[in-house]
Amino acid sequence: MKLKTITRGGIIAAMYVVLTVTPGLNAVSFSGVQFRVSEMLMPLAAFDIAAIPGLWIGCMIANYIGSPFGWLDVTLGASLTLFSALIIHAVGSRWIGLSSLSAPVLLNAIGVAFIIMVASPAEDGILFWPTALSVGIGELGVMVVLAAPLFVMLKKNPELIGLEQRL
Numbered sequence: 001m002k003l004k005t006i007t008r009g010g011i012i013a014a015m016y017v018v019l020t021v022t023p024g025l026n027a028v029s030f031s032g033v034q035f036r037v038s039e040m041l042m043p044l045a046a047f048d049i050a051a052i053p054g055l056w057i058g059c060m061i062a063n064y065i066g067s068p069f070g071w072l073d074v075t076l077g078a079s080l081t082l083f084s085a086l087i088i089h090a091v092g093s094r095w096i097g098l099s100s101l102s103a104p105v106l107l108n109a110i111g112v113a114f115i116i117m118v119a120s121p122a123e124d125g126i127l128f129w130p131t132a133l134s135v136g137i138g139e140l141g142v143m144v145v146l147a148a149p150l151f152v153m154l155k156k157n158p159e160l161i162g163l164e165q166r167l
Contacts, residue, residue, distance in 0.1 A: 005049065005050045006050070008054065009051070009052075012044060012051050012055060013055070013057040016038045016061075017038075017061045018038075019041070020038040020059075021062050025037050028138075029062070029066060030066055030067050030068060032135065033135070034108070034112060034135050035142055037142065037146065038062065039143070039146075039147065041055060042055065042084060042085065042101065042147050043088065043150050043151035045086075045088040046092055046093045046154075047154055047158055049089065055082070055084075055085045056078055056081055059078040059081040063078055069115050069120075072115050073119070076111060076115055077111070080104075080107045081104070083107055084103045084104040084107050088100045088101070088103060093158075098151055104143060105140045108135055108139045109132045109135050109136030112131075112135045113128050113129075113132035113135050116131050
C-alpha cells in the first residue's frame, strides 16, 4: 500500500473521529436517533479505496472515545461502517452509486438497534423495532442532507480533494 493511500485513510479516520466526538456533535452521535454527522463521509468510499479503512478505523476510535455501549459498539458498530463502506466502494461512483448510500441506513438501523438493545440495562425496556426505526431515520437524514450532496459534488468534481474517480 502506498504512503499516500495510508495518509488519506488516516486523514479520513481523523475527520470521522472529530465529526463524531466533538462537543455538540457527540450528543447526537450516540443516541437512539443518531444523526452522526461523520457518516456524511461515507461517499468517499465510492471514490477512494483509502476511505474504507479510514472510515472503519475512525469509527472504532470514535466509538471507543464516546460510545456508552463499550466494546460491543467499538467492534460491531465499526464493522457496520466497514461493511457499508465496502458496499459503497463496490458500487462505485456511477450515478446509481447514490443508491449505495442506503447501505449505511439499513445496516446501522438493524445493527445499532441490536447494540443499543443488548448493551442497555433490561430495566430500560429498549425495544428493537422502534430503536431500529429511530436509528434508521437519523442515518437516512445524514445520507440525504449531507452525504448525497457530497457524493454528487465529488462525482462532478473529484479533483476538489485530489481523488481519482473510479469508473
